[in-house]
Amino acid sequence: MLKFANLTSNIHVFWFLIIFSTLSSCLSTNATDYAALMAFKSNLVLQKDSILSTNWTSTTHFCSWFGISCFNQRVTKLQLSGLALEGKVSSYIANMSQLVEVDLSSNKLGGILPSELGFLKQLRILNVTKNSLQGTIPSNLSQCEHLQELHLSYNFISGNIPGKLGLLSNLRFLGISYSNLTGEVPASLGNFSKLETFSLVENDLFGEIPEELGKLTSLRQIHLRGNNFAGSIPHSIFNISRLERLTDLGLAENDLNGYIPNEFGRLLNLQYFEFESNRVSGGIPYGLFNITSLQVVKTTRNYLSGELPHDLGNRLPNLEEISLSHNQFSGELPSSICNATKLLYLQVENNSFHSSVPMTLGKLEKLEVLNLQFNLLVNNPRSIYLDFLNSLVNCKNLQYLVIDSNPLNGVLPESIGNLSSNLKVFAAVSCELMGSTPYGLGNLSSLNSLELSINDLQGKVPSSLGSLQNLERIYLSGNQLGFIPAELCSIKILGTLDLGENRFSGSIPECFQNLTELRGISLDANNFNSFIPVGFWDLVKLEGLDLSRNNLHGMVPTELGNLKALYIMDLSFNNFSGEIPNSVGNLQNLLALDMSHNKLQGPIPNSLSNLIVIESLNLSSNGLSGGIPASLGSLRDLKDINLSFNMLQGEIPQKGVFTNITYQDLMGNPKLCGAPNLNFPLCSSQASGRRKRRTTLLVLKITIPIAAAFLLISMCISFVILSRERQAKNQTESDSLHVGHQIITYHELVRATQSFSESNLLGKGSSGMVYKGKLSDGSFVAIKVFNMQYARALKNFDAECEVLSNVRHRNFVKIITTCSNLEFKAMVLEFMPNGSLDKWLYSESTCLRLEQRLDILIDVAMAMEYLHHEYTVPIVHCDLKPSNVLLDEDMMAHVADFGIAKILA
Ligand SMILES: *[C@@H]1O[C@H](CO)[C@@H](O)[C@H](O)[C@H]1NC(C)=O
Numbered sequence: 001m002l003k004f005a006n007l008t009s010n011i012h013v014f015w016f017l018i019i020f021s022t023l024s025s026c027l028s029t030n031a032t033d034y035a036a037l038m039a040f041k042s043n044l045v046l047q048k049d050s051i052l053s054t055n056w057t058s059t060t061h062f063c064s065w066f067g068i069s070c071f072n073q074r075v076t077k078l079q080l081s082g083l084a085l086e087g088k089v090s091s092y093i094a095n096m097s098q099l100v101e102v103d104l105s106s107n108k109l110g111g112i113l114p115s116e117l118g119f120l121k122q123l124r125i126l127n128v129t130k131n132s133l134q135g136t137i138p139s140n141l142s143q144c145e146h147l148q149e150l151h152l153s154y155n156f157i158s159g160n161i162p163g164k165l166g167l168l169s170n171l172r173f174l175g176i177s178y179s180n181l182t183g184e185v186p187a188s189l190g191n192f193s194k195l196e197t198f199s200l201v202e203n204d205l206f207g208e209i210p211e212e213l214g215k216l217t218s219l220r221q222i223h224l225r226g227n228n229f230a231g232s233i234p235h236s237i238f239n240i241s242r243l244e245r246l247t248d249l250g251l252a253e254n255d256l257n258g259y260i261p262n263e264f265g266r267l268l269n270l271q272y273f274e275f276e277s278n279r280v281s282g283g284i285p286y287g288l289f290n291i292t293s294l295q296v297v298k299t300t301r302n303y304l305s306g307e308l309p310h311d312l313g314n315r316l317p318n319l320e321e322i323s324l325s326h327n328q329f330s331g332e333l334p335s336s337i338c339n340a341t342k343l344l345y346l347q348v349e350n351n352s353f354h355s356s357v358p359m360t361l362g363k364l365e366k367l368e369v370l371n372l373q374f375n376l377l378v379n380n381p382r383s384i385y386l387d388f389l390n391s392l393v394n395c396k397n398l399q400y401l402v403i404d405s406n407p408l409n410g411v412l413p414e415s416i417g418n419l420s421s422n423l424k425v426f427a428a429v430s431c432e433l434m435g436s437t438p439y440g441l442g443n444l445s446s447l448n449s450l451e452l453s454i455n456d457l458q459g460k461v462p463s464s465l466g467s468l469q470n471l472e473r474i475y476l477s478g479n480q481l482g483f484i485p486a487e488l489c490s491i492k493i494l495g496t497l498d499l500g501e502n503r504f505s506g507s508i509p510e511c512f513q514n515l516t517e518l519r520g521i522s523l524d525a526n527n528f529n530s531f532i533p534v535g536f537w538d539l540v541k542l543e544g545l546d547l548s549r550n551n552l553h554g555m556v557p558t559e560l561g562n563l564k565a566l567y568i569m570d571l572s573f574n575n576f577s578g579e580i581p582n583s584v585g586n587l588q589n590l591l592a593l594d595m596s597h598n599k600l601q602g603p604i605p606n607s608l609s610n611l612i613v614i615e616s617l618n619l620s621s622n623g624l625s626g627g628i629p630a631s632l633g634s635l636r637d638l639k640d641i642n643l644s645f646n647m648l649q650g651e652i653p654q655k656g657v658f659t660n661i662t663y664q665d666l667m668g669n670p671k672l673c674g675a676p677n678l679n680f681p682l683c684s685s686q687a688s689g690r691r692k693r694r695t696t697l698l699v700l701k702i703t704i705p706i707a708a709a710f711l712l713i714s715m716c717i718s719f720v721i722l723s724r725e726r727q728a729k730n731q732t733e734s735d736s737l738h739v740g741h742q743i744i745t746y747h748e749l750v751r752a753t754q755s756f757s758e759s760n761l762l763g764k765g766s767s768g769m770v771y772k773g774k775l776s777d778g779s780f781v782a783i784k785v786f787n788m789q790y791a792r793a794l795k796n797f798d799a800e801c802e803v804l805s806n807v808r809h810r811n812f813v814k815i816i817t818t819c820s821n822l823e824f825k826a827m828v829l830e831f832m833p834n835g836s837l838d839k840w841l842y843s844e845s846t847c848l849r850l851e852q853r854l855d856i857l858i859d860v861a862m863a864m865e866y867l868h869h870e871y872t873v874p875i876v877h878c879d880l881k882p883s884n885v886l887l888d889e890d891m892m893a894h895v896a897d898f899g900i901a902k903i904l905a
């Protein structure tokens with residue numbers, strides 16, 4: 001008997017197991033995996049041609065499906081990276097209990113990370129980088145005890161980092177960068193004894209960086225840039241001797257006591273030292289120069305000062321990048337830097353280095369970028385030629401050579417033509433260069449930008465430049481150059497040609513018309529003395545045209561209107577004559593137009609008022625006549641106008657730019673009138689104009705009121721009729737609509753408003769806050785919570801309760817219930833979806849139709865009539881204003897806020 005009982009109970013257990021096994025992942029089989037994969041697939045939004053649509057079919061065993069790896073017929077890897085998958089991550093994924101790796105990175109998955117992932121006891125790698133996942137990090141992940149790599153970066157994951165994650169003692173990689181994490185870094189992360197990479201770049205984390213980080217003795221990389229940490233660098237970090245990369249620590253400004261700690265020198269395996277834009281001052285800790293493994297030293301944009309060690313290059317032989325830009329370093333640019341022969345980037349711009357430029361830079365054979373601009377570097381005093389450029393000939397990969405704004409004071413060597421054929425930018429603006437421009441420049445076949453402005457270069461622009469078919473920008477302004485070779489016109493892609501402030505004379509070369517890609521051309525302050533060549537007006541891509549300060553003459557042709565892309569045009573200080581062509585109005589992108597100091601005649605074209613974005617207009621010192629077009633006053637962006645010294649006459653417009661105009665902008669036009677405050681006489685037509693206006697005003701003053709009164713009376717009559725009807729209906733309606741006094745507990749209010757959260761706040765007033773709440777039955781209510789700090793608020797509560805609980809009228813906000821104890825007083829009111837009237841009246845985005853306005857008017861009037869006459873005792877609202885008139889979903893008005901109402905009894 002006993003045996004039998006045992007047997008039946010065993011049979012029960014057996015059945016239980018069978019049933020349980022289909023339900024539970026713990027006892028899952030390959031059938032479970034199949035079902036889980038199907039569930040996973042069904043949660044995705046797949047295109048027809050997606051590989052999962054075509055490949056994951058029941059005709060083949062799931063172990064041969066794309067992206068699936070199996071062991072013993074069980075799924076161990078799910079690798080579906082970069083398939084543009086959309087949809088959600090199914091929680092059924094957790095039923096594949098043998099999963100070791102899940103890689104869903106670089107897709108478009110949304111939704112949340114299912115907390116069931118915690119059931120995957122075998123999981124080693126979870127990679128969901130680059131998706132659109134939201135929600136928080138499931139703290140259940142802490143149960144994946146074998147997890148080694150957790151890649152969650154580039155999502156919208158928010159919330160705190162769960163402290164429980166500290167249980168993942170096998171974790172080697174933790175990457176949650178470029179996300180929306182908040183809160184502090186939990187100290188429990190100090191338990192990751194095997195962690196090698198710790199990356200939380202660009203989140204909203206704050207608080208202090210926990211000292212416990214120093215316990216992570218396996219750490220090689222820490223990336224914390226782009227957070228709001230406070231406090232200082234935890235010194236325990238300097239004990240992590242294996243550390244290779246410690247990029248910016250994301251400490252908010254000025255929280256480093258202003259200095260980079262000396263202890264950095266203890267990190268003897270450091271490869272990357274990055275400290276950009278941290279506002280630190282002082283020097284680079286000297287110990288850092290003992291770390292021979294350093295590859296990258298970047299301290300761009302700080303206030304660092306002092307000198308670099310003279311043997312820098314010998315101490316840091318592995319340097320690949322040194323970027324010290326935008327600091328206050330001074331002293332020598334150590335020539336030993338040339339011994340750091342692995343260097344690719346040498347960037348020391350915007351400092352105060354004031355030695356001579358090292359002569360052996362050519363030892364840096366791998367150099368790609370050399371930027372020395374804005375320092376006080378000089379040339380080797382023994383030579384007039386810039387010989388360091390000779391040496392750079394060895395740097396076959398050099399692409400950027402920027403030495404602007406140093407007092408080099410020398411001559412460019414002809415050997416410059418032997419510089420790297422990869423050179424893209426050569427910039428030596430404001431370097432006190434003398435002599436001629438080397439012909440050899442024409443060998444630099446990759447050159448894209450040649451910048452030699454503000455020097456003392458003489459002679460010709462080398463004709464060899466014509467062979468540089470990659471050249472897009474030439475800046476030669478501010479030199480003593482005297483001849484433009486025709487070859488320049490064969491640079492097909494030339495976009496910018498700046499030849500201003502030189503000694504060019506004669507005709508503007510006709511061949512410029514071949515430069516069809518030209519966007520900007522400056523020929524200002526030379527001695528050109530021709531017409532503008534006709535072909536010039538076909539350069540339709542021109543955005544900037546500066547021909548000012550020459551001796552150009554002739555008419556400005558009507559073809560000017562072709563240059564529709566122009567936004568700056570300066571023709572000032574020339575001898576142009578004739579009229580301003582009407583076609584100027586076609587230049588609708590023009591921001592600034594200067595035609596001053598010429599011999600232009602005729603009227604100011606009305607078409608100027610088509611220049612709808614123009615900010616500055618200067619037509620001064622010409623012979624323009626006629627009136628000032630009043631339409632100029634309608635140009636909204638026009639801030640500057642100068643019309644002085646012409647022969648203009650008539651009335652000065654009043655609007656727009658003319659409201660602020662000064663005498664200087666109009667002087668020298670003796671026949672202008674209409675601005676007595678600027679010493680221009682009143683116009684004769686103005687005086688009579690005023691009289692006329694006065695009579696029309698008088699007529700209007702009489703007729704408008706009559707018409708309005710008539711309208712009002714007829715409206716009133718119809719309203720009275722209408723309102724009687726409505727009133728009759730109301731009485732029944734309002735009674736049936738009246739909600740009985742529900743009982744709502746404090747806790748329900750807390751739940752309804754998500755703990756009175758900011759996002760539910762509808763408004764703030766003197767007596768308290770109003771929240772939107774969702775009750776358990778799904779209905780919305782407004783909850784007015786009274787501020788208990790103010791005795792007046794309590795009075796308001798009582799007054800409002802008394803009034804609202806007794807009035808019976810549809811044009812008042814209905815009270816549903818109150819919730820009141822010693823510490824808390826709130827009133828639950830009907831929710832008004834359309835908000836308050838003042839929002840509708842004063843916001844740009846909303847607009848009430850006339851009939852809506854009338855309806856609201858009537859509603860409010862009815863409410864007042866009820867209060868004053870129909871209620872048992874008269875009540876005065878005392879605070880009737882648009883913000884206290886609320887609108888329901890049908891835009892019916894309800895008067896609210898009886899906090900200071902007076903009951904006249
Ligand atoms: C599960 O595995 C068994 C035996 O290994 C096999 O016969 C069966 O077809 C598999 N089922 C599925 C759904 O792959």
Ligand SMILES: *[C@@H]1O[C@H](CO)[C@@H](O)[C@H](O)[C@H]1NC(C)=O
Pocket residue numbers: 054055060064065066067
């Ligand atoms: C599915 O993809 C896998 C891996 O790319 C391939 O071996 C298999 O033949 C494909 N099956 C089908 C039915 O296309």
Ligand SMILES: *[C@@H]1O[C@H](CO)[C@@H](O)[C@H](O)[C@H]1NC(C)=O
Pocket residue numbers: 081082103105106125127128129130149151
């Ligand atoms: C995780 O995904 C990212 C993005 O696709 C990829 O760069 C990275 O190598 C992946 N890591 C692992 C361990 O698979």
Ligand SMILES: *[C@@H]1O[C@H](CO)[C@@H](O)[C@H](O)[C@H]1NC(C)=O
Pocket residue numbers: 156178179180202
């Ligand atoms: C999340 O962070 C991104 C930038 O990392 C930001 O553009 C976005 O507004 C943030 N979203 C939220 C909801 O905070």
Ligand SMILES: *[C@@H]1O[C@H](CO)[C@@H](O)[C@H](O)[C@H]1NC(C)=O
Pocket residue numbers: 265286287288290
């Ligand atoms: C750097 O190394 C030198 C010896 O090579 C040593 O004398 C000096 O104390 C070290 N400096 C620092 C700050 O560690």
Ligand SMILES: *[C@@H]1O[C@H](CO)[C@@H](O)[C@H](O)[C@H]1NC(C)=O
Pocket residue numbers: 311314335336337338339
């Ligand atoms: C470069 O290194 C060599 C050998 O270590 C040394 O003799 C030389 O002085 C160094 N050059 C400079 C400019 O420091």
Ligand SMILES: *[C@@H]1O[C@H](CO)[C@@H](O)[C@H](O)[C@H]1NC(C)=O
Pocket residue numbers: 486487489490511514
């Ligand atoms: C300009 O173009 C015309 C026609 O394409 C050509 O005949 C002329 O030689 C070119 N001029 C220069 C200087 O390249």
Ligand SMILES: *[C@@H]1O[C@H](CO)[C@@H](O)[C@H](O)[C@H]1NC(C)=O
Pocket residue numbers: 638639656657659660
């Ligand atoms: C006039 O000048 C005042 C003060 O400089 C400025 O705020 C205002 O915008 C100007 N008005 C116009 C129309 O330029």
